Amino acid sequence: MTDTGSSRPKDARSEATDHHGDPVRPTPETQPGSLFGPDAQFHRFFNDPRWALAVLRATVLEAAHPQIGAALIDNSTFVAHPWRRLRNTLVSLQRMFEADDDTRRREAARLNRLHARLSGTDAQNRPYDAMDPQVRAWVVATLFESSVTMCRLSGQPLDRTTMEQLYAEFQAYLGAFGDQAGHLPPTLKEFWQYYDHMVQEELEDTEALRVILYKLFDHLPAPPLLDGLPTVWAAGRALAGPVLGTITVASLPESFRRRAGLPEIPGAQSLMHSAYVGVGLARFLPDNWLRAENVTSLLYLSPDSDDPRAATLNALRDRMKRAGALFRLVTPFPAQDGSAEGAEPRRSAEEFFTAVLDQTGDGYLDWPDLAAMARELSSRLDLDEPEETKLYNAYAEWWRELQAALDIDGDGRISREEYAAAVPSLAGPALIRVAEVLFDVTDTDGNQSIDADEYRALFRTGFRRTVADADADADADADADATYSRSAFVKDFLSFMSGRWSSTPFDPLLAEA
Template sequence: MAVADLPGPHSLLRRTLGEWRIGLVAWRLLVLQTADPAVAAGMATFSTYRAHPWRRVEHTMDSGKRLFFSDREGLHREIARLERTHRRLAGTDEQGRPFTALDPAVRVWVLVTLYECMTAMRELSGRPLAPSELDQMYGEFRAVCSEFGLSDDLFPATAADVPAYMDRTIRERLEYSEPVRYLLFDMLREAPAPRRLRLLKPAWPLVRTVAAHVIGALTVADLPEAFRERFGLPRTRRAALLSFILHRGMRVLINALPEHRRYRTPLTGIPSTAQPPTASTDHPSVPEASPVRLPAPRRRKGADSRPARVRTFFHQVLDQTGDGRISSADLQAMAHNVCWPLELAPEREAPVYAAFETWWQQLRTGMDVDEDGKVTCEEFVTAMLTGIDSGPAYLEQGLHVAVRAVFHAVDTDGSGHLCADEYRTIFGGSRVHPAELNHGFRQLDNDGDGRITEEEFVQAFTDYFTARSDSTAGSQLLGRP
């Protein structure tokens, strides 16, 4: 059987998916995908979307670029990475039903909703695709999907069959679960300020309230009629008017832009040789930035500063799912966030997950008093400080195992040291300002050569948890107190 050509730079699929206005239907896409019970269960159990929504969105967008804007080599690499990640997302939902992210029907639903949202974007803008264009784009879309190895019988046979597939799935399988409700009405109201909008941070509570109202109303108005009817989500006149103005206004704006300004992703795609930054043999300089302090509780002079730092670590680093407790899922998410931007091969990815599982087993054994598989912040702080005071072996048997695995994963060229860019790869996140990352790097780079060795890296984590004052370099691992 002949292998279909992948969509090229001038394909209808890339031109549609690459436009900036695809963002208008992005939340609609997330809601439709999350309404599948297996996706909702996976999000509720494993996802970091509550605690780190912007990072989660960035990962989703990056994955879409790699799937639909790569050559065949890059596409296969991304599919393999997704399968390794999804293989770990399995369990039982709150109703006792087993779920797995590798369910072929679920994977097809997630893919087809992307195609359907592209066609919806054009229809909502007042310029729907003609039947011949729908056939063309669906053919290009299926050429990419064929690389997943999923059965053709699970996909709608033609573009004309997609509406019936959507309607049937909505009525027979989808559910209005808590993650769906949260996406529609609460997520944006609680989201921290994105790093790129840090200048708006003082006004962020107001900005996000307005944004949440607009995006929520727009999403409800744009959802398929069958979805709104089944789950009782009325399309108000104001919401319909908002949708009309935004979609048609954005169409006019995009069409007025020069060709090269219309697209958020270059139509030429992503080179298959693209790799994340690695350490250089030169001594890179650390960018200068204005000092910005992270808020910290007031402490008496000379008081033990460890409890406050351990709590900060719990909330900023460990509690990936944002529910106030840590479990195996949180440690898996931490391993995922190390491996994801590095595009690690399976043999280099596996030790990272194994190391974090080792650390979790130590935490669970010593902290999970009620044996419910979760550890609260106070349980973590109390047990961590008790273990540290008992001797150095406590950190060596858990935290250090994970830290060394992270170091070796990020040290992609095996140089034995990390440069500033690699340090930011580990600690970059929506809750930590870049200036604090630069400050932390300078504190750990004792000899000022722009590099951190493995032992310096491990010692920094040791100091963070053991130093009784904030004057020790490692105590400022996540920024100044």
């Protein structure tokens, strides 16, 4: 691998053709500053709507790696909270490709701390470690290769200069984590050899791959924007899910499809090419419509947000509810979650277990679920050390307390039934400690109260709409003066985590998809 940010691979220009047979063009030296920042090729792809398909394809190829697949199954929230994971991934990529070196170093350190906590053994007793440099290299390799393939499948193959630039950027991205040279090949010719070897020899038909292709698409939860519209979402998902799965499978390397036994559906290749070309036409839309951060912010815009766009979207939601009611009359789709469209949610202990505690979606509560909570809270608050470790340690102590009190059969995890039988006993000293630590890391100025800015950092919503002691009719200046005391915060958090509240600011924080 080349130096992490100043040069492109030295001997990459010696090839006659690239991996797809495109002619080689003389490649000018890459300017150091262009590997990151606004001039990077990455930003062109990041806001390209086709990249959504490319990232999905890359995720499947990552999940087919035995170590990555095992880590996803054991630790990831991608099944229960896919939209949250998508948003966090996009935010992280943006930070890593910022022109500001301090922002990039800080995000790389955060990701290194996160990955250092992910290790274990898979179902075949093989070890996995998210800090393994070869594993990290494969993640970056799939992003690069899928970006190249995205352009080829949509009839716009990259020229040699652009491909060289993009590869140098992804090499620099990997190098920003501190990994040593050699974990990604130094030249494009060697990269394609490495990629073919990985696809043909190393990838497997993992459980994580099957979950993504045949469970996630069929059971994808609604994003926050469409929460409360289950019929509309179920109808759209029933149509789009199988199509998206077919497109993704068809875009995978043929040799891997055969080895993994993935189905060959007649017409899938034509559908896949049409999808890439069709989505690519969106590039003719206004630029601000295509910015990834604008799209994700809309998906996460809650109905009670004080964002100016919320009023327009709420009117649209009302029309969609009416359409959903009409649709329900003429289709067999049942109402979801046992409630009517837009009704206030009423959760039993079992429902709270599934929506909040079981973050990984495997049907049990164990340490990876609480670690996922700590990870999400740390990400929202953008915590550095030692605050991040304090929060993780508080959750670890709570897990030990829960395990001692609720793990009746001694299998090292807590079932839904074990939890439901002991709900009243959950608000013990360790959970109180979690609440206090969360308050401390949210209260950045240390004045023993959470102000409007600190509140928004944690809950991503307006203060006056959710804090009881703030006057709902007050103007913006009065809203800015509202505060959340330590005692009130701890009380609310304990009430939520013991399942006594069904609708609080903490619901979208830990239960949103």
